[in-house]
Amino acid sequence: MSAEASTLAMFDGELLPLEAVRLPLPNRGLQFNDGFFETLICAGGRVKWLPDHAARLQRAAAALHLDLPASLSTPAALGATLTRFAAASGVAGPVRLRLQLWRGGGGLYAPPTANAHWLLTAAPFTPHDALIAQASFATGIRTQFSPLSFCKGPYALHYVLAAQERQARGLDELLLLDAHGHVAEAVAAAVFWLKNGVLYTPSLESGCVAGIRRAHLLRVARAHGLPCQEGLFAAAELLTAEAAFTANVAGIRAVAQIESVLFAADHPLLADLRRWEAV
Template sequence: MQHSFLQNNRAFLYGDAVFETVKIIDGKILFLEDHYFRLMASMRILRMEIPMNFTMEHFESEILRAVQSESAEASARARITVYRNDGGFYLPVDNTISYQISVSKIEKPLYEFERQAYEVDIYKDFHVSKQLISTLKTTNKLIHITGSIYADENGLDNCLLLNEEKNVAEALQGNIFMLKDGILSTPPLSEGCLNGIMRKQILTLARTFENIEVAEAPISPFDLQKADELFLTNVIKGIQPITKYRKKEFETVFAGQLMAKLNAKVRLG
């Protein structure tokens, strides 16, 4: 049976869509400006026509209206998916857009530092491309889907994705950071990683530590085994410490200090 919405929908047919997942605490969207401007940049890169009324205020009000309709005002996650309107095959009829917002409640509003074991490994079946489109949140997530299945089948909590030069690009659900000898590194966007909103926050917060040097630099799988700490970041989870990669186990001290600063920033608004 075909559903009429899907029959000609370009997001469904071709993955012709981008999305933002935001976290809402006490009726406020965290990192609102960053989410809005990333969405606008993504739409421009994909040649989508941005409506005149699609201001940051409109973006905010539409999301909060959807949250209120789900009675999830206290704490929630919302996803806004922007897709090119029906028509055409690979070549669209025009570049106008529509969007859909979905909402789910979150039980605990502030970020929580999780201390349980969290094991990762590398997913090698497919690679992330070192190109601008890889940095966008599009609805083409087949590498992340097949990687998630691989992680589940192998009893892993997450997997790391490589680019075509065999450097680490990102994790299945976020960006990766590595602490080694007082240097906190994360792959630059030129490595093909997602232009993460939480990635940006962590880079800024890490620079407030006097004893930490911050670098955007390529990370090889070999580098991971020499690290003092590894952790993942995304807007919903905040910071997820990695406790084990292959046979190497890691500390989580600095990740905990960063999480405290992140929550302080969130409380202050």
């Protein structure tokens, strides 16, 4: 088993060496970004949060009017496909999988088919839960709510630009706002905060991605009686929080500072959330 990215891929159900993958042309994924992707973690022979991934996959396919291949169309089929590839990938330990889907065929904007191609790749998974020492609000890009903003891929260029701004400003994290100044998300993670015993997170109407870890944390918090509030919140409201953190499939990261405001990185409710979801 290897600690490097896998040299294998699965293309439309066929296991191939990466260098043998030949993407068909014309390619609507390249031409029009006519598709989406999922990032998943497979550990111990199981895919974490599989029902959530399957639900978002099905919702994204429906939104784009794509037919899912049978091997991806149900939670059971998706799980079997992913675990089979993870086992064959040669990656040691937990595996980070990327599943990319795009519409087949050519044409101009009006698509000629609902059939989808798909590609699976694998790399080692390393949890990412380090403290975010300094975060700030984005100035160069805003999120936009749409029928597709919940899934990953259609608005990928927004996050490329946000990551460039984060790097240019020397920040550990950048927080995106929507067009009306409401908090939306981080560059590649959901954002949460704690205040007066309540867990807050932006609603999907902010244009944020419907994050898998976001959904899981809200379920866990509610199951343990922690009040949760999803909504449209001004940046100033986040700055009054006791603690703030980001969450995605790679980990939960406490935020020490946003702009000039300090937060409690060791907040007891954040410790509770970490403990509850680890069960």
